[in-house]
Amino acid sequence: MLFIPLPFVLTLLLCIILFRLYQQRETLPSSQLFLTLISTYTLGTALVGIRWGYGITAVQPIMAVCAVSWAILAWLCFRSLTIEGASIIWRKDYVHALPVVAVLLQILLMPDLIDILIIATDVFYGYLLLKLARQGQSALKTVRLEQVTTVHKGLYATAYILMLFAVLDVVIFIDIEIFGGKYAASLITFANIPMIFALGFVASLASQSQPQTRVVEANGESVLKSVPDQSATKETERADTDLSTDKALVERLDKFMRETELYKDVDLNLAKLARKFGIPTRQISAAVNKVKSINVSQYVNAYRVQALCELLESSDQPIIQLQLETGFQTKSNCNREFLRVTGLSPSQWREQKRQPTS
Structure with a gap:
C-alpha cells in the first residue's frame, strides 16, 4: 500500500488555496x-513529507530556509494590512532578509546552530505580530470593516502559532539530544496542523484585503490612486482629550454617515472613512470607542442594520439582495451583526414586523 505522509495532504490543500488566490491576484493589492507566503508554506510542508516520510535528509537545508522565511513573510503580510502605500520598501525592509542570509551562512559554516536561529526568528516575529495585534482593530485600517474582526483574530492566531513553533522546535531538539529523535517524526508531522490553520487565516486575509489600487512611483515608493490618508502626519496624543470633544466628533460623524450613506460601500475600511471624513484614523477609532463603547466596524454595521431594517419592512425583495444594498458583503456577517443589534435574524425581524397587530 502506498504511504502518503500527512504533510503531502496539507500540501495539496495549500496548492488549492494558492490557485484560488492566484486567480484573484489582479484585484488584491x-x-x-x-x-509568496503560502508558496513558502506549501514548499515547507512538501519538504517535511519528503524528509520524515521517506527519510531523505538532503532537503533539510531548504527546510531551514523555509522555516525562517515564513515567519518573516507572515509579519510583512499582516503589516501590509496596516499601511496605505508600498507593502515593502526595500531601503527600509532589507533587514528582514538578514535571518535568511544568516541561515544560509550557518548551513555552510555552523549547521548545528541552525535550530537556534529558527527558534529565535519565530519568537521575534511572533512577538512583532502580537505587538501589532494588541494595537487593536484600528491598526488594520486598510482591511474592509466587515472583515476586520476576523482579520484581527487571524493576526493573534498567527502570532501564537509562531510561538508554538518555537516551543515545538525546543521539544524536538530535546528529543533528538536525549532520545535520539525517537519522537521527532511525529512531533514535526503534527506541528504542521496548526500551520494549516494559520494559512487558512492568511488566505482569508489575502482574499479580503485592501480594495484600493496601488501605483508604483519612480522612487520605489507607492501611493494610492485615491486621496492619500494624512492621518500619519495629523495624529496627536489624545491623553488630554476630554469626553466632550469626542462626543462632538461622533455627532459630526453620525451626521456625515446619515448624509453620505458611506456605510453602503462594501469596500469601506477605516482608512477610506478617515479620508472621506477628514479626521485621522486613530482619532475616529478612539472617539467611537470612548463614546459608543464599540469599535468602528460595529459602529458602521449598526448603520447597515438600521438601513436593512427599513428595507425589510418596506420591500419584498430577497434578504440577500437587501443586505448587499446596505453594505453587507456576506450573509454570515450580516446575520451576526443583525443579531447583535436587534436580537433577531433578518428573517425573524421581517416576520415579526409584518405580523398583524391585535
Missing part, C-alpha cells in the same frame, strides 16, 4: 505577498 497584497496578493503578491500572500502568494
Whole structure:
C-alpha cells in the first residue's frame, strides 16, 4: 500500500488555496505577498513529507530556509494590512532578509546552530505580530470593516502559532539530544496542523484585503490612486482629550454617515472613512470607542442594520439582495451583526414586523 505522509495532504490543500488566490491576484493589492507566503508554506510542508516520510535528509537545508522565511513573510503580510502605500520598501525592509542570509551562512559554516536561529526568528516575529495585534482593530485600517474582526483574530492566531513553533522546535531538539529523535517524526508531522490553520487565516486575509489600487512611483515608493490618508502626519496624543470633544466628533460623524450613506460601500475600511471624513484614523477609532463603547466596524454595521431594517419592512425583495444594498458583503456577517443589534435574524425581524397587530 502506498504511504502518503500527512504533510503531502496539507500540501495539496495549500496548492488549492494558492490557485484560488492566484486567480484573484489582479484585484488584491497584497496578493503578491500572500502568494509568496503560502508558496513558502506549501514548499515547507512538501519538504517535511519528503524528509520524515521517506527519510531523505538532503532537503533539510531548504527546510531551514523555509522555516525562517515564513515567519518573516507572515509579519510583512499582516503589516501590509496596516499601511496605505508600498507593502515593502526595500531601503527600509532589507533587514528582514538578514535571518535568511544568516541561515544560509550557518548551513555552510555552523549547521548545528541552525535550530537556534529558527527558534529565535519565530519568537521575534511572533512577538512583532502580537505587538501589532494588541494595537487593536484600528491598526488594520486598510482591511474592509466587515472583515476586520476576523482579520484581527487571524493576526493573534498567527502570532501564537509562531510561538508554538518555537516551543515545538525546543521539544524536538530535546528529543533528538536525549532520545535520539525517537519522537521527532511525529512531533514535526503534527506541528504542521496548526500551520494549516494559520494559512487558512492568511488566505482569508489575502482574499479580503485592501480594495484600493496601488501605483508604483519612480522612487520605489507607492501611493494610492485615491486621496492619500494624512492621518500619519495629523495624529496627536489624545491623553488630554476630554469626553466632550469626542462626543462632538461622533455627532459630526453620525451626521456625515446619515448624509453620505458611506456605510453602503462594501469596500469601506477605516482608512477610506478617515479620508472621506477628514479626521485621522486613530482619532475616529478612539472617539467611537470612548463614546459608543464599540469599535468602528460595529459602529458602521449598526448603520447597515438600521438601513436593512427599513428595507425589510418596506420591500419584498430577497434578504440577500437587501443586505448587499446596505453594505453587507456576506450573509454570515450580516446575520451576526443583525443579531447583535436587534436580537433577531433578518428573517425573524421581517416576520415579526409584518405580523398583524391585535
